[in-house]
Every structure is written in structure tokens, then in C-alpha cells.
Amino acid sequence: FRGFILLLTFLIYACYHMSRKPISIVKSRLHQNCSEMVRPVNDTHDLNDTTWCSWSPFDKDDYKELLGAVDNAFLVAYAIGMFISGIFGERLPLRYYLSAGMVLSGLFTSLFGLGYFWNIHMLWYFVLIQICNGLVQTTGWPSVVTCVGNWFGKGKRGFIMGIWNSHTSVGNILGSLIAGVWVNQHWGLSFIVPGIITAIMGVITFLFLIEYPEDVDCTPPRHHDDPEKEQDNPEDPVNSPYSSRESNVDIAASSSKEQGPEPEAISFLGALRIPGVIEFSLCLLFAKLVSYTFLYWLPLYIFNVAHFSAKEAGDLSTLFDVGGIIGGIMAGLISDYTNSRATTCCIMLILAAPMMFLYNYIGQNGITSSIVMLIICGVLVNGPYALITTAVSADLGTHESLKGNAKALSTVTAIIDGTGSIGAALGPLLAGLISPTGWNNVFYMLISADVLACLLLCRLVYKEILAWKTACGRSSGYKQI
Numbered sequence: 001f002r003g004f005i006l007l008l009t010f011l012i013y014a015c016y017h018m019s020r021k022p023i024s025i026v027k028s029r030l031h032q033n034c035s036e037m038v039r040p041v042n043d044t045h046d047l048n049d050t051t052w053c054s055w056s057p058f059d060k061d062d063y064k065e066l067l068g069a070v071d072n073a074f075l076v077a078y079a080i081g082m083f084i085s086g087i088f089g090e091r092l093p094l095r096y097y098l099s100a101g102m103v104l105s106g107l108f109t110s111l112f113g114l115g116y117f118w119n120i121h122m123l124w125y126f127v128l129i130q131i132c133n134g135l136v137q138t139t140g141w142p143s144v145v146t147c148v149g150n151w152f153g154k155g156k157r158g159f160i161m162g163i164w165n166s167h168t169s170v171g172n173i174l175g176s177l178i179a180g181v182w183v184n185q186h187w188g189l190s191f192i193v194p195g196i197i198t199a200i201m202g203v204i205t206f207l208f209l210i211e212y213p214e215d216v217d218c219t220p221p222r223h224h225d226d227p228e229k230e231q232d233n234p235e236d237p238v239n240s241p242y243s244s245r246e247s248n249v250d251i252a253a254s255s256s257k258e259q260g261p262e263p264e265a266i267s268f269l270g271a272l273r274i275p276g277v278i279e280f281s282l283c284l285l286f287a288k289l290v291s292y293t294f295l296y297w298l299p300l301y302i303f304n305v306a307h308f309s310a311k312e313a314g315d316l317s318t319l320f321d322v323g324g325i326i327g328g329i330m331a332g333l334i335s336d337y338t339n340s341r342a343t344t345c346c347i348m349l350i351l352a353a354p355m356m357f358l359y360n361y362i363g364q365n366g367i368t369s370s371i372v373m374l375i376i377c378g379v380l381v382n383g384p385y386a387l388i389t390t391a392v393s394a395d396l397g398t399h400e401s402l403k404g405n406a407k408a409l410s411t412v413t414a415i416i417d418g419t420g421s422i423g424a425a426l427g428p429l430l431a432g433l434i435s436p437t438g439w440n441n442v443f444y445m446l447i448s449a450d451v452l453a454c455l456l457l458c459r460l461v462y463k464e465i466l467a468w469k470t471a472c473g474r475s476s477g478y479k480q481i
Contacts, residue, residue: 001218005151009144010164012205014171015198016140019109021175022190024296028303028310029187030055031063056121068432071296073127075425077134082421085138086414094143095209101139102202106195108133113191141417145393146410150212152221161390162332169321180314271411274396279460280388281419286453287385289423290446294320296428301439306364319371323378328386341392342460345384349454352380353447360443389417
């Protein structure tokens with residue numbers, strides 16, 4: 001059952017990300033230089049018009065700002081909706097909630113593509129569709145993390161969730177490849193096909209998702225060791241949710257599910273009071289700003305700077321997501337081994353800043369350097385993002401201060417990812433506003449955000465270093481599990 005739930009939730013969120021990706025691939029098709037293209041016989045544009053083949057209203061000089069507005073419509077709606085989504089996710093059956101969200105997401109993604117076949121050239125149509133899609137897509141993340149958290153305890157959580165979180169990159173890759181098939185012909189299909197696949201996955205979710213182990217008479221996992229067996233002070237930073245050395249072992253519950261009153265869902269302010277939630281949320285804001293700027297603008301950057309075709313730029317951009325898969329697994333594995341979530345994130349963020357600088361200056365010197373730099377940047381940018389949104393969220397959502405109340409997991413996940421989504425909205429918006437002044441300035445903005453994300457973790461890194469030193473000094477007194 002655990003393997004099945006891991007696979008099903010992996011496919012669910014891969015579909016969510018697959019339906020988000022086509023807009024970044026199609027951007028270069030919505031506005032392009034048409035001077036070398038053969039004009040149709042019935043063309044009525046001016047002979048000196050080099051954008052006659054572009055899609056209105058994105059055929060004007062302010063197309064980058066308009067495309068940024070379309071991106072931002074989705075991301076702002078997603079950020080606002082995420083804070084509300086976690087509250088609903090704890091009070092509604094996850095199976096119904098996820099299924100409805102996926103079907104609606106597939107519908108709105110397809111409606112964006114139908115704008116091509118219906119010959120729609122009004123900006124408000126595309127913005128409205130993006131707003132609706134952003135709101136319904138918030139059903140995904142809190143629900144899948146909650147479902148996985150219900151089935152898996154704390155042991156090896158970083159490694160398991162590092163592998164599982166590759167659904168983000170797999171979805172981006174699938175979205176890029178599927179959109180790339182039709183981008184140069186009927187770009188509407190670049191949205192319609194992923195939309196149909198997402199809706200079908202929603203039906204499969206309704207039929208097969210199992211929310212709790214108890215629903216199929218399985219024993220739920222233990223998220224913490226028995227407090228009576230702990231020899232250390234639970235207030236000691238060594239026992240914090242992201243640096244505990246003894247609780248990082250997955251121990252199945254030895255007794256059947258206790259019958260008792262259903263725990264109440266945690267309040268928004270109650271979730272904020274959990275140690276580490278605010279720091280990781282703010283860190284994710286800047287980490288996600290960087291990641292989503294790459295997600296939405298990397299194909300256009302490659303198209304403009306390296307002068308590849310729209311399809312080639314889309315295919316090459318998938319290498320960033322390949323690096324993201326590797327980075328997520330590495331971050332989870334290292335953080336499990338060291339029991340230091342914040343320190344792992346901080347080191348990867350420190351390394352990411354110079355690598356982004358190098359990619360901008362030497363990454364387009366040749367195909368080999370571009371491939372290598374894209375993968376390395378993907379590892380270092382998406383590694384911390386993946387770790388915070390998965391293992392850290394699950395750790396904090398099952399924090400020992402909650403005394404076993406699993407109802408907090410969806411709200412904590414929504415707070416962390418919702419705060420991160422504010423950065424996800426700001427990144428592409430700023431990129432759209434800054435890119436007309438030069439791509440160098442966009443990369444300076446990304447590097448600055450990366451440094452700020454690192455600084456926000458300083459207090460937690462300091463606590464983990466103290467915990468590590470304390471643990472080394474007392475290692476002889478530790479139980480061997």
C-alpha cells in the first residue's frame with residue numbers, strides 16, 4: 001500500500017506540474033521575429049511588420065510585460081489560494097478534494113489552449129483562465145504531502161521524499177516535451193493534451209486514492225519515538241524536528257489504532273507557532289522565486305541568447321529539471337545522514353549563487369557547457385526547494401509539540417508552500433519587468449534572492465551546529481537503534 005500511495009501521489013503531482021509548463025514553451029511562439037518566414041497570400045499586415053506571425057495581443061513591443069502578467073495571474077492566485085487550501089484540505093476528504101482539483105485544472109488548462117482554435121486575442125481571457133487555474137491547482141500540494149505524511153513515519157523521510165519530489169521535475173519535463181511537439185504548428189494543443197491527461201488522472205485519483213492506513217486496516221506509522229523512552233530533554237535543540245538523531249528512525253506503531261475523539265484541526269496562528277515554520281517559509285519564498293523564474297523564463301532566455309528554435313530551447317530547458325531530480329534526492333539523502341535540514345539547504349544555496357553567475361556568462365558558449373551548467377544549476381537551485389516543500393514540511397507538520405495531532409500537516413504544508421508561492425509569483429513578474437534592461441540584471445536579481453534565502457536560515461543552522469556538537473560530545477551515551 002505504501003508503494004502504491006507513493007506512486008499514485010507522484011503521478012498526481014507530476015500531472016499538476018505538467019499542466020503548468022506549456023506556457024513557458026509557447027512564449028517564444030506567441031511573439032517571434034517573422035522576417036524570415038513566408039507570408040500567406042491573404043496577409044494584410046504592413047510589409048515592414050516583423051511580428052505579423054505573432055499572436056495578438058503579444059505581438060507588440062511590451063510583450064514581455066504582458067507575458068509576465070499572464071504568468072503572474074496564475075502565481076498570485078496560487079499564492080493566495082494556497083493559504084486557504086490547507087484549511088479546506090484538513091476538513092474535506094482528500095480523495096474528493098484532489099479529484100475535483102485535478103479535473104478542474106485539466107479543464108482550465110485546455111481552455112487556455114482552446115483560445116488558439118477559437119481565435120481569441122483578448123488579454124483578459126488568458127489572464128482569467130490563469131487565475132482560475134491557479135486557484136484550483138492549490139488543491140494539489142497540501143493534499144499529496146498530507147497523504148504521504150499519513151503513510152510514512154520519520155525514518156528516511158528526507159531520502160524517500162527526495163525521490164518522490166522528483167515528480168515536480170518529471171512533470172516539468174513531460175510538460176516541456178508534450179508542448180514542444182505542437183509549439184511550432186498548433187500551439188493550442190500544447191495546452192489541451194496536458195489538460196486532458198490531468199483530468200483523466202483526476203478520475204483515477206477518485207477511484208484509487210487511499211487517504212489513511214486505517215482505511216485498509218493497516219497500522220499507522222509512528223512519527224516520533226516514545227517520549228517515555230527518551231533520555232534527553234525534549235526541549236534540547238538536538239531533538240528538534242529537523243535535527244533529531246534518535247527520532248529519525250521509522251518505527252511502526254506496535255499497537256492498533258487507539259480509539260478516541262477526533263483531534264481538532266490546528267488554527268493558522270497555531271501552525272505559525274511551531275518552531276521553524278516561519279524561517280523555512282520565508283526561506284522558501286526566495287528559493288521558489290529563483291526556481292519559478294527558471295521554470296517560466298528559461299526557454300525564452302535560451303531562445304533569445306543562444307538562438308535555438310522554440311522546440312530546441314524547450315528541450316534544452318528540461319536539463320534544469322533533470323538537475324532538480326538529482327538535487328532533491330541528494331538534499332534528502334544528505335539531510336537524513338546529517339540530521340540537518342537547514343544546514344543542507346544553506347550550503348546548497350551558497351553554492352547556487354556563483355553557479356548562476358557562471359551560467360549567465362559562460363553557459364551559452366557551447367552546447368556542452370550549456371548542458372553541464374544547466375544540470376548543476378538545477379541541482380543547487382531545486383535541491384533546497386524540494387527539501388523544504390517535502391521532508392521539512394512533513395517534519396514540522398508532525399512536530400512533537402503537536403502531541404500526535406496529524407491534522408496540522410495540511411495547514412503547515414499550505415503555509416510553507418503558500419509563502420513560497422508569493423516568491424514564485426514575484427520571480428516571473430520581476431523577470432518580465434527587468435529582462436528588457438538586459439538578462440544580466442535578471443540573474444543579479446536571482447543571485448540576490450538566493451543570498452537572502454540563505455541568510456534567513458542562519459538561526460536554524462546555528463542551532464543545528466550546536467545540536468551536532470552536543471550530540472558528538474554525548475555520543476557515547478546514545479542508544480543504538
